[in-house]
Amino acid sequence: MISLRHIHKTYKQGTLEVPVLHEINTNIESGEFVSIMGPSGSGKSTLMNIIGCLDRPTSGEYILDAVNVLEADEAHLALIRNKYIGFVFQHFHLLPRLSAVENVELPLVYGGIKKSERRARALEALTKVGLADRVDHLPNQLSGGQKQRVAIARSIANDPTFILADEPTGALDTKSGEQVMNIFTQLNKEGTTIVMVTHEEEVAAYSKRRIVLRDGRIIEDRRGVLI
Numbered sequence: 741m742i743s744l745r746h747i748h749k750t751y752k753q754g755t756l757e758v759p760v761l762h763e764i765n766t767n768i769e770s771g772e773f774v775s776i777m778g779p780s781g782s783g784k785s786t787l788m789n790i791i792g793c794l795d796r797p798t799s800g801e802y803i804l805d806a807v808n809v810l811e812a813d814e815a816h817l818a819l820i821r822n823k824y825i826g827f828v829f830q831h832f833h834l835l836p837r838l839s840a841v842e843n844v845e846l847p848l849v850y851g852g853i854k855k856s857e858r859r860a861r862a863l864e865a866l867t868k869v870g871l872a873d874r875v876d877h878l879p880n881q882l883s884g885g886q887k888q889r890v891a892i893a894r895s896i897a898n899d900p901t902f903i904l905a906d907e908p909t910g911a912l913d914t915k916s917g918e919q920v921m922n923i924f925t926q927l928n929k930e931g932t933t934i935v936m937v938t939h940e941e942e943v944a945a946y947s948k949r950r951i952v953l954r955d956g957r958i959i960e961d962r963r964g965v966l967i
């Protein structure tokens with residue numbers, strides 16, 4: 741489903757060139773649950789942004805479900821993101837003035853879904869993450885774990901084929917982190933592909949494959965039970 745070939749990324753800062761990713765070659769198949777690990781600054785978020793079509797590599801090839809992503813224009817990329825990808829971030833990225841259900845509805849607005857169906861789908865997604873009783877709360881009326889569950893509901897409302905999560909438990913206590921990982925595990929059982937960045941062994945243990953980056957290169961890629 742995801743094929744990355746000879747991906748390089750170099751950031752330019754004035755005249756200085758900062759190489760960040762080197763020769764990334766990997767496939768991620770439909771239904772996988774992958775952790776991306778590695779030290780701070782090793783390129784994990786950069787790689788996630790490229791996979792999520794939020795950023796482009798300096799060179800290489802990225803095929804996503806038969807679409808050559810790097811040849812697509814911005815409008816096409818926006819469509820790909822909306823149709824295929826759900827995003828979950830460490831700090832939730834909820835809009836503070838919108839209620840839980842309105843936050844979850846947002847990507848459906850961009851997806852052109854009509855109002856009544858938007859509400860129904862958003863409520864369904866919030867129910868799935870155990871927040872049916874919090875739909876009218878504003879983000880500042882929710883705990884960290886609840887905010888992250890709203891963010892997950894938002895990421896699944898469009899029924900994406902895969903979820904990209906960058907340190908989804910990084911700002912959560914252990915118990916809330918476990919709840920989030922149990923939701924991801926359930927979504928993965930139902931067929932959603934999950935690619936997740938984490939620093940924590942206990943969190944990575946929920947996944948079925950582990951890719952480790954160091955200095956912008958893949959130094960390890962293991963499948964199977966990892967403990």
Ligand SMILES: Nc1ncnc2c1ncn2[C@@H]1O[C@H](COP(=O)(O)OP(=O)(O)OP(=O)(O)O)[C@@H](O)[C@H]1O
Nearest residue numbers: 751752753758760779780781782783784785786787
């Ligand atoms: N927009 C940018 N311009 C220049 N350099 C950048 C930019 N974004 C990231 N970098 C550099 O690229 C490298 C990789 O950054 P990245 O955010 O991918 O790391 P990471 O593995 O996600 O780290 P962390 O675990 O701290 O989140 C870092 O050295 C960083 O300074």
Ligand SMILES: [Mg+2]
Nearest residue numbers: 784785786906
């Ligand atoms: Mg990062």
